[in-house]
Amino acid sequence: AAFLAGLPKAPNSYHPKRNPRAAVGRRNYVLRRMLEDGYIDSEQLWAASGKSIELRGRKPGEVINAPFFAEEVRREIIDRYGEDALYRGGLSVRTTLDPRLQTIGSQALRDGLISYDRRHGWRGPIARINAEKSWIDQLNLVPIPAGMNEWVLAVVLEMTNETAFIGLSDRSRGSIPLAELTWARACWENQKLGPEILQVPEVLARGDVIAVESLISQGKEDEQPTKTYALRQIPDVEGGFVALDPHTGRILAMVGGWSFQESQFNRVTQAMRQPGSAFKPFVYLAAIEEGYTPASVILDAPFVIDQGPNLGLWKPENYGREFGGPATLRFGIEKSRNLMTVRLANSIGIGKVLEAARRFGIGVFQPHLSIALGSGETTLLKLTAAYAMLVNGGKQISPSLIERIQNRHGLTIARRDKRPCAECQGVLGLNPNVPRLMDYRKRVTDPATAFQVTWMLKGVVDRGTGRRIRELGRPLAGKTGTTNKSFDTWFIGFSPDLVAGVYVGFDKPRTLGYKQTGSNVAAPIFKNFMELAMADQPPVPFRIPRGIRMVRIDAKTGRLPEPSTERMILEAFKPGTEPTSKTMMNPDSVGSPAVARDGSSTFDSGLY
CATH class of the missing domain: 2.40.50.140 (Nucleic acid-binding proteins)
Structure with a gap:
């Protein structure tokens, strides 16, 4: 204590490692002054003066390099309490950061940016x-x-x-x-x-x-x-990474770019970018809410809209400029088919899609059909939080950096979890009852719909554009995103208890190059993160909520299997929507769920 009391005058001059003699001398000066002022006696002075200054280093986990995260916390405290409280208020701030995941995420993003940069020359x-x-x-x-x-x-x-x-x-x-x-x-x-x-x-x-x-x-x-x-070579491409607890919204890791020293601009919270195909799950969610199922059939074929006088025709295309005719919703999202997605949004009405985007906190957009392909700008944090609401069963969360704030007297003045808990009060350990906390989270969609979209996104990893992640051998789901001319690439993915988002692009938008997509630029970063983040955890399957029936169907047609079926998959249905007939579904010209010609059953199919 005496050494610490004398240190502020010249911390560098009295450094106990670099200047041990000066440090001991300064400490002993303070001890003598304490004797003069009557705080200690001569015996205590003698005993303390003869001791060396012992240093105890911090454990590796006590200090973590997370400058983008720390800056976001600083801004939030200033917004709440002002600069004076931040720097002079004696606040104790406990954050949501997980040091281990922060280290893994930072290295994964760094390696991913280097890998992209090396592929594109010197x-x-x-x-x-x-x-x-x-x-x-x-x-x-x-x-x-x-x-x-x-x-x-x-x-x-x-x-x-x-x-x-x-x-x-x-x-x-x-x-x-x-x-x-x-x-x-x-x-x-x-x-x-x-x-x-x-x-x-x-x-x-x-x-x-x-x-x-x-x-x-x-x-x-x-x-x-x-x-x-x-x-x-220092990459000129930039990117962002964020990891969340999908059940609480706690931000566990955040990396806003290559180097905070180089640029304090946070690509997780500040960069407004088009998400491209990473937005598509919310088009399919809106369709399922309107009565469609993952096995409903829509047409993968050219789509043209007259935009009005002197505006020309809008003709979206699939990546690779190919199309394959009637296919299931699941196929459309697994293979990221633009034409199927636009036709689906046009059928249910773009207003339904915009409402889903608003509910999930992605943003408020103008009613243009191109929004279905991710033309509306949002941030990586907002989109990652939206995916978290899918895997948590449709419960609303608010991404949080701060767990609790205490004032200089130890009184908690703010906390993330605002639920009342009478059993949590008092002396720790005296109450034998386990606290029972209510779940006050607002519902943004029903659990069955959320699971159906989650199950479809698992197919993206198993068979679709994110299949390189399947090598991890764990239950994972997610979606790639690539904008026009490969200006921005995304991958948002999750396990049942961890969601992570990756964005890669240039600060001054320009192409990332030919065939540079979310699957080969952003997805490897997610994969590297998840591989290490979950290395010591047993695989956990996605939790199936009540109101879901798992039915084996023909992967190609969406109908019940027949002797000629080449591949079957296990699909998620709400009761009453599962296929009950092997009869071929016929397309309805306006795109609503069609009826089998033999009249045997009615179920979602045939969006054209």
């Missing part, structure tokens, strides 16, 4: 200096770019066709083999690549200042000689 050195003389002094004058992290600056001194020899700011030297340069093809317009790299001089030149990473830090020391490095 943009050149950070700077160029004269490598003939005084290269160390010149190198140390080059500003270190933000976001380097564990990478270091180096200058190319010499090279052969097979190896580049580099110098580092600590005067050490190393080399970069050709194998670590083959990714660095020239970056051309629209993210196109130049020719393959066959020699080192095709990438580097003497005097180039570059970012490098030791291969030993990557665990490759057995494969390469010591002081061997790999060429690195």
Whole structure:
């Protein structure tokens, strides 16, 4: 206590590790003053003065690097109580952050952005200096770019066709083999690549200042000689990542971009972007609420709308510009068919879709049919929270950063969970009764509808555009999203108890490149996160609510299986909507649920 009391005058000068003598002297000065003022006696002074200053380091989990999350908390406290309360009010703030998931999410996003950037070529050195003389002094004058992290600056001194020899700011030297340069093809317009790299001089030149990473830090020391490095490049693409508890809305991890030092703009909460196909589940949810089922059949065929005088025709297309005729709703969402989705929205009315988007907190949009394809802008946090409401059974949640705030006297002045709990009061452990808390969450859709959409999204992972995630061998669901010309890519996915969202795109919108989609840009980030986040947890199946019947059907037709059925799936139906006949359903010209010609049954089918 005496040491801490004397520390504020000059914390750096009295640092107990760097200046132990000064630190002990300062502490003893405080002890002598305490003796003079009558707070301690001579015996206590003698005993305390003879002790060394013992330091106890923090545990690794006590400090976590989450600058985007911390900044959001700072803004929220200022909005609630003002700057004076934040910096001088003595507030104790307990957040919802999970340090382990934050670390995993940050690394997954970082690796994903690097992977994309490497696939799209080398943009050149950070700077160029004269490598003939005084290269160390010149190198140390080059500003270190933000976001380097564990990478270091180096200058190319010499090279052969097979190896580049580099110098580092600590005067050490190393080399970069050709194998670590083959990714660095020239970056051309629209993210196109130049020719393959066959020699080192095709990438580097003497005097180039570059970012490098030791291969030993990557665990490759057995494969390469010591002081061997790999060429690195700070991505110019950006992205965001967020993970939520779907039952409470607690934000467990948030990464708003490559580097907070480089840009404080948070792509999770501040970037308004078109979600593309990641919005489609809410079109299908609106349709199910109107009486359709996952086995209802709609037409995958050209769709044209006259937009009015001088506005021309609107002709949406599927990715790949192909179409396949009648298919089930499940097929439409698993394969992300634009034409089926637009035709479905047009049939039920775009107003129903907009109402679903409003209820789930995605946004309030103008009544344009293109909204069904995700043209309305929203944030990653809003869309991820909307998916959380699907997996939690249709209960409304509000994403939360702060669990509880206490004032300087220890009094709780704000808390996330506002439910009353009489059994929670008093001394801990004296009340033997388990607290019974009421669920006051507002319902945004019924549990059966929420599960049907969740079950369809599980099919996206099992058979559709997110099938690379199936390799994890866990019950997971989600949806990819890609906007026009691949400007933005998304993947929002979940397990029964964890939902995570990924966005990747440029801050100044431009194409990510040919065939760059949510499935190969954003989905791998989600996969890498979930693989580590759930590594120590047993697989948990999606919870089937009351009012759902699981029926085996023909995956292609949506009808009951026949001897000729090639593949069956287990589909979720509400009672009374499951197929009861093997008879072929005939399309209704206006797109409402059609009736079998033999009159044997009526069920949802035939949207055209």
